[in-house]
Amino acid sequence: MTELLVRRLLIDLEQPVERHWCNGDAFLSAWFNALSMSFPVGEQFFIDSVRNGFKALPAEQQDQRRDEVQGFIGQEATHRRIHALFNAQIQKHGLVNEWEPRARERLRLVEGTDLRHGLAITAANEHFTALFAEWMLSHARLLDGCEPRLQALWLWHSAEEAEHKCTAFDLYQALGGSHAWRVKWMRRVTWIFLSDTLRQTANNLRRDGTLWRWSTWRSAVRHLLGREGLLRLSYRPWRAYFRPDFHPAQQSSDLSANWLRENARLFTPVSAP
Numbered sequence: 001m002t003e004l005l006v007r008r009l010l011i012d013l014e015q016p017v018e019r020h021w022c023n024g025d026a027f028l029s030a031w032f033n034a035l036s037m038s039f040p041v042g043e044q045f046f047i048d049s050v051r052n053g054f055k056a057l058p059a060e061q062q063d064q065r066r067d068e069v070q071g072f073i074g075q076e077a078t079h080r081r082i083h084a085l086f087n088a089q090i091q092k093h094g095l096v097n098e099w100e101p102r103a104r105e106r107l108r109l110v111e112g113t114d115l116r117h118g119l120a121i122t123a124a125n126e127h128f129t130a131l132f133a134e135w136m137l138s139h140a141r142l143l144d145g146c147e148p149r150l151q152a153l154w155l156w157h158s159a160e161e162a163e164h165k166c167t168a169f170d171l172y173q174a175l176g177g178s179h180a181w182r183v184k185w186m187r188r189v190t191w192i193f194l195s196d197t198l199r200q201t202a203n204n205l206r207r208d209g210t211l212w213r214w215s216t217w218r219s220a221v222r223h224l225l226g227r228e229g230l231l232r233l234s235y236r237p238w239r240a241y242f243r244p245d246f247h248p249a250q251q252s253s254d255l256s257a258n259w260l261r262e263n264a265r266l267f268t269p270v271s272a273p
């Protein structure tokens, strides 16, 4: 079992956030903003799926997993609260979250179905966030010139995503979830997640008036497809999920543990709910 500490991040998100808060880069700001817009609804779904999965376990397995599940729920609940504050700031720039209502509609489709569907969707999304986290923590220099509170927000969230990446996956396995459904959901989630992220990013850029700037597209190509780009570097670890013997723990989380150790001054531990 992984020990998951719930941390309260000591940053103030009542203060305004600059329009191009990510080093003046319109593309990166819009891309991160799009991801943040998906978090409150997505993370609530992950919490509900993990909670439902946990309740379906036999009593002795619940005892073994209780602390980890409470830690997972506490971490995701903290993320969704803090990203809601961040989202309220970026919406003051005229951005509109069109992802959230679409995601809400779609998630309604799995309500009342076998609870392993919710867990497989959560595990697939958690694999995505773990890949993003690894890329973020290994390219933390992208945030070097940003306000310290926003650097802390993105790196703390990344570190905790890497830290709890096994929880939903392990519950799915413990409840007898099949490989066939696990990879089927990964294929669907990949398509939905990438298309939603790109759609909301383009939407943010359009409302920002920077969609058709050369510098925006140059940044997009560089940070997604370039030598150090997110999509390029994540392709292999993403594919690994389709192997029958895949487990999230096979992919390193050292950067996460190091970051949390070195930045302990940025948060206080809180007890899980």
Ligand SMILES: [Fe+2]
Binding pocket: 043, 075, 076, 079, 080, 157, 161
């Ligand atoms: Fe999260």
Ligand SMILES: [Fe+2]
Binding pocket: 046, 076, 126, 129, 161, 164
């Ligand atoms: Fe997560």
